[in-house]
Amino acid sequence: MKTYKGWDQKGFTLTELLIANVVFAIVALSILSLLSTLISSASLAKQKAVALTLATNQMEYLKSLPYNSLAVSGGSIYSTTPLPASSTQTVNKLQYNVKTSINYSDDAYDGCASYPTQQLKETYCRNYPAPAGAPAVDTNPSDYKVVNVKVFSKGNTKLAE
Numbered sequence: 001m002k003t004y005k006g007w008d009q010k011g012f013t014l015t016e017l018l019i020a021n022v023v024f025a026i027v028a029l030s031i032l033s034l035l036s037t038l039i040s041s042a043s044l045a046k047q048k049a050v051a052l053t054l055a056t057n058q059m060e061y062l063k064s065l066p067y068n069s070l071a072v073s074g075g076s077i078y079s080t081t082p083l084p085a086s087s088t089q090t091v092n093k094l095q096y097n098v099k100t101s102i103n104y105s106d107d108a109y110d111g112c113a114s115y116p117t118q119q120l121k122e123t124y125c126r127n128y129p130a131p132a133g134a135p136a137v138d139t140n141p142s143d144y145k146v147v148n149v150k151v152f153s154k155g156n157t158k159l160a161e
Contacts, residue, residue: 050091051151051159058149076103097152106141113141
């Protein structure tokens, strides 16, 4: 506070008010930015939780089917009645795309099939190298099926696998 000609002036100068307003604006913008980030993080966490539930439900459904029924349309396994490879589900007004793939897997415990290169053999033969006592060549490389379920948001962001 400054005094002018002996009078005690009470109040703030224009410069003090301007600085106080700038400081208040910076603090307010920081808090609003933090709040916006927290809200979007919470929303994404909720979407991921829903997506994980959808993926789990799809896996449980596939487990309930007979082994010979496990094939998706357009997949590598032939079936007369394939399951859809993808489906769209709406939960809380948000759309989720559930994509399923089912493929045969070659396991090294009963030998590996003949592959053109060693690199392909190491890539496609699970648990490679084969344990001692396993046959040199696997006559049936379709040992079991591997199911992969992925859930995407409407914007094609992967939320769960």
